[in-house]
Amino acid sequence: MTTTPGPGRRTPDAVDPLGPVDVAQPLAPVDADRLPGDVWAAPVAAGPLDALVDVPGSKSLTNRYLVLAALADGPGRLRGALRSRDTVLMAAALRSLGVGIEDDGGDWVITPATLRGGVEVDCGLAGTVMRFLPPVAALADGAVRFDGDAGARARPMGPVLTALHGLDVEVVPHGERGHLPFTVVGAGAVAGGPVDVDATASSQFVSGLLLAAARFERGLLLRHTGRTLPSLPHIDMTVEVLREAGVTVDDSRPALWEVAPGPIAGRDVRVEPDLSNAGAFLAAALVAGGTVRVPGWPARTTQPGALLPGILERMGATTRLEGDVLAVTGTGTVHGLDLDLHEAGELAPTIAALAALADSPSRLRGIAHLRGHETDRLTALATEITRLGGWAEQTSDGLVITPRPLHAGVVRTYHDHRMATAGALLGLRVPGVKVEDVATTGKTLPDFVGMWQRMLGPAG
Numbered sequence: 248m249t250t251t252p253g254p255g256r257r258t259p260d261a262v263d264p265l266g267p268v269d270v271a272q273p274l275a276p277v278d279a280d281r282l283p284g285d286v287w288a289a290p291v292a293a294g295p296l297d298a299l300v301d302v303p304g305s306k307s308l309t310n311r312y313l314v315l316a317a318l319a320d321g322p323g324r325l326r327g328a329l330r331s332r333d334t335v336l337m338a339a340a341l342r343s344l345g346v347g348i349e350d351d352g353g354d355w356v357i358t359p360a361t362l363r364g365g366v367e368v369d370c371g372l373a374g375t376v377m378r379f380l381p382p383v384a385a386l387a388d389g390a391v392r393f394d395g396d397a398g399a400r401a402r403p404m405g406p407v408l409t410a411l412h413g414l415d416v417e418v419v420p421h422g423e424r425g426h427l428p429f430t431v432v433g434a435g436a437v438a439g440g441p442v443d444v445d446a447t448a449s450s451q452f453v454s455g456l457l458l459a460a461a462r463f464e465r466g467l468l469l470r471h472t473g474r475t476l477p478s479l480p481h482i483d484m485t486v487e488v489l490r491e492a493g494v495t496v497d498d499s500r501p502a503l504w505e506v507a508p509g510p511i512a513g514r515d516v517r518v519e520p521d522l523s524n525a526g527a528f529l530a531a532a533l534v535a536g537g538t539v540r541v542p543g544w545p546a547r548t549t550q551p552g553a554l555l556p557g558i559l560e561r562m563g564a565t566t567r568l569e570g571d572v573l574a575v576t577g578t579g580t581v582h583g584l585d586l587d588l589h590e591a592g593e594l595a596p597t598i599a600a601l602a603a604l605a606d607s608p609s610r611l612r613g614i615a616h617l618r619g620h621e622t623d624r625l626t627a628l629a630t631e632i633t634r635l636g637g638w639a640e641q642t643s644d645g646l647v648i649t650p651r652p653l654h655a656g657v658v659r660t661y662h663d664h665r666m667a668t669a670g671a672l673l674g675l676r677v678p679g680v681k682v683e684d685v686a687t688t689g690k691t692l693p694d695f696v697g698m699w700q701r702m703l704g705p706a707g
């Protein structure tokens with residue numbers, strides 16, 4: 248049987264162990280009048296950009312700092328924290344567990360407390376909430392029920408729950424095993440010790456266990472058992488914030504992390520801007536030409552967005568760090584590239600949108616785990632790029648994107664903030680692009696539309 252690769256399908260290729268699959272179904276037409284949520288007409292850039300874009304705090308750092316502050320031995324203060332759906336859900340969950348979290352002139356002031364059970368946690372669609380809080384709930388004095396959006400129930404949770412079970416924490420599934428909803432029955436303490444985790448599907452399985460581990464009686468010796476590990480910078484971020492809070496972590500052996508038991512210091516910290524969220528704005532300079540600047544760019548960071556300047560340069564930009572301002576300048580011509588993104592999968596939607604507008608094909612590798620993100624991002628990106636007339640095929644671990652002239656159409660977003668921002672990037676170049684449910688950007692960037700319009704200026 249011969250097969251025709253199609254959008255939204257795996258395509259046979261040399262590295263695809265799954266081999267050929269069935270012929271693609273035709274794309275469902277999108278009727279903009281019947282779509283849920285707002286349909287936003289993405290503006291076309293009127294000319295080269297010249298913008299300074301202030302990007303709010305990092306989601307990943309905000310939610311790590313919140314968890315550590317909740318488990319600390321004294322009060323803490325978070326300056327420049329991101330206020331978005333993912334971080335507000337984290338704060339709400341910690342409050343329900345008994346932690347004090349007050350707003351003080353824009354800062355979050357956190358007062359740790361004995362964690363109480365008998366509560367429910369709404370994870371929304373936040374990976375950081377659903378993966379970071381079950382180990383915290385194990386320290387509570389009773390049952391903590393976890394659930395989230397319909398899409399959250401599809402996201403992988405099994406390795407976290409298996410690890411907790413291995414640490415003698417009771418976990419009660421309420422639906423499909425290894426998925427939300429479930430209840431963690433906290434016993435007020437966790438003995439800790441050695442545990443094996445297969446984190447092939449998400450680095451967050453490792454980060455969540457490490458964040459709570461100093462509060463386990465024997466600490467934790469965590470071994471990753473899978474063949475590949477995504478998003479290592481995010482695990483390094485976890486190790487770094489733990490060390491900053493006075494926790495002893497040994498990460499000197501490959502795929503092994505040892506956290507010593509001990510107190511977590513309550514601290515006064517400032518959150519770095521979210522570099523991955525900055526990515527869509529910086530990428531806009533390549534699409535429209537001109538310069539986009541992002542202030543507060545850290546000289547050194549564990550955020551995977553640190554890879555952006557190098558990636559954008561390969562795609563045709565010039566970048567400069569002027570003090571703490573990153574300036575990215577583009578010509579309007581974007582080059583395709585072959586890129587392994589396993590360390591920075593959350594950048595993939597931005598890079599895929601650029602690739603669809605490039606002057607040569609691109610291949611993105613190392614991102615099979617994106618199938619378990621907010622949506623199956625490989626399918627979503629292939630489907631939506633193809634819907635606009637481009638061509639994108641899935642491989643076993645990524646995408647091959649062949650640029651073609653794009654046309655007007657509605658980009659579906661599947662409750663995925665980064666699908667919405669990718670749609671905005673395509674719309675900068677292609678007249679008539681609309682983005683379904685643009686409000687989904689509120690997951691990490693509630694003012695995305697306002698920021699995008701300000702970046703474009705009055706002519707945009």
Ligand SMILES: O=C(O)C1=C[C@@H](OP(=O)(O)O)[C@@H](O)[C@H](O)C1
Binds near residue numbers: 374481482592
């Ligand atoms: O720990 C974190 O803050 C994150 C880790 C990564 O998850 P995966 O390893 O599941 O990709 C990343 O994609 C996500 O946006 C945030």
Ligand SMILES: C=C(OP(=O)(O)O)C(=O)O
Binds near residue numbers: 373374593621691
């Ligand atoms: C994968 C992402 O989020 P989450 O923290 O929900 O996994 C993301 O923001 O790209």
